[in-house]
Amino acid sequence: MLNALRKTNLTLVIFICSILIASRLCTGDSFVYDPSKTLRERFKKWLQTHSILYGGKEEWMLRFGIYQSNLQLIDYINSLHLPFKLTDNRFADMTNAEFKAHFLGLNTSSLMLDRDQRPVCDALGNVPASVDWRKEGAVTPIRNQGKCGGCWAFTAVAAIEGINKIKTGNLVSLSEQQLIDCDVGAFNKGCSGGLMTTAYEYLIANGGLVTEADYPYTAIQGSCDQEKSQNKVVTVQGYTKVEQNEASLQAATAQQPVSVGIDAGGFIFQLYSSGVFTGFCGNHLNHGVTVVGYGEEDGQKYWIVKNSWGTGWGEQGYVKMERGYSEETDSLYTTKSKHMEQNEASLQAATAQQPVSVGIDADGFIFQLYSSGVFTCFCGNHLNHGVTIVGYGEEDGQKYWIVKNSWGTG
Known part of the structure; x- marks a missing residue:
């Protein structure tokens, strides 16, 4: 040849x-262990399918926890009836940090x-x-x-x-x-x-x-x-x-x-x-x-x-x-919001008239420990917290929304 x-x-x-x-979901690595026999059996079958062996019980439990956490994400995204689906592929026992x-x-x-x-x-x-x-x-x-x-x-x-x-x-x-x-x-x-x-x-x-x-x-x-x-x-x-x-x-x-x-x-x-x-x-x-x-x-x-x-x-x-x-x-570098009827231009127009109630994903540890400045982390789409947009502006070339939270002044 x-x-x-x-x-x-x-x-x-x-x-x-x-x-x-792909989005970067701003969530911490929080692993919730489920003693469910069904889930454990699913994980065992997944291990067999991908020919994966671990070094011991401790690693098995760690990976099982990550797998379960990823399954929760998979089930949530798939429930949104988006044009695409997720699955527990061979990367399902990895944190996103490990994967990257x-x-x-x-x-x-x-x-x-x-x-x-x-x-x-x-x-x-x-x-x-x-x-x-x-x-x-x-x-x-x-x-x-x-x-x-x-x-x-x-x-x-x-x-x-x-x-x-x-x-x-x-x-x-x-x-x-x-x-x-x-x-x-x-x-x-x-x-x-x-x-x-x-x-x-x-x-x-x-x-x-x-x-x-x-x-x-x-x-x-x-x-x-x-x-x-x-x-x-x-x-x-x-x-x-x-x-x-x-x-x-x-x-x-x-x-x-x-x-x-x-x-x-x-x-x-x-x-x-x-x-x-x-x-x-x-x-x-x-x-x-x-x-x-x-x-x-x-x-x-x-x-x-x-x-x-x-x-x-x-x-x-x-x-x-x-x-x-x-x-x-008009630009491949422009991000576009999904799963919302209104775009940012519409939200800006609404906020110019009055404060606006919005839902956000506030589940990430970065958001949990936020102190000051313009928060620029890519967040997920699991809406789990209600806040109020009370204005918008620009600081050193960085546009931002002014958001009122309900977690006190501390």
Whole structure:
């Protein structure tokens, strides 16, 4: 097979933006143990399904408590009849902090420094109403990065695999491990995070990628194996950045799979199962994924996103993420409230007329211990406390609501 492969020169398209991002629920890690035999049996079956073993009874009880806490979140979110569902996937015995520490790996400090003058791809002409590069045979099977923050390598490779198929007709699984072991420097740090653009720069400078078969994935960072990395089958000539709006991303995706950066750090994204993900947006880019298409379902537009957490997460390793919200906000960086009839503009108009009663999620330990300043934590959507908005303003460029609470003056 290798003898039949020809080295291919490619130009990549990359899109770095915070599209549709999971919320960060501002809740502490409070584990409520339920002696219910049914729940314990469910947990035991879950352990068997995912082939998980613990070091002893103490760890078993700790993980059972976390699992139960996550089940409460899953049941609550699923009861809201949203366009997506959660499930007790293989991350269900982890706190959100543990999950983020092990399974995210986009180097945001690199992103802030990566301000070169690459050509920018903007929206051009008409594009198809829907695209699915999986149906065109341009997407390799879902990979599993394991507890290695190498998502940056997986999305870089996925985009290259896609454009290679489109240009040559050959779908070849390429090596993420080559990037993790060999592309190590100021920005890319193997399993400790990296960035797609610097991966492309490395490939341009070092002759390209070898196959997955020649340099297989190990989920740990090792020394660069020069012998394994010799037989390069695909080279990269350059890459193009995409304007940060959905029209440009749609135009780019109509041409090829596209690398993107997202905020995947929320509980809801961690436990996502199916449907069109319409979670709250964040702007802490911490995970690299690949947009492999787009479409519409029951009037809801979505992106088809390939992840690298195995087929046990999401829809066999994919997530459909809401598309079209920036048509309303005119910016991919604008967060939009969900599950409320009124938007912030309407709330502002109402508050200009009188104090307004609102419900909030005040369950987090950060809110519990709040002292002063503009509270900017991303909060959940479990409305459990009533407060009153009595005004609004701006301080040092930070807009805020003035909220009256009922917990005394202390």
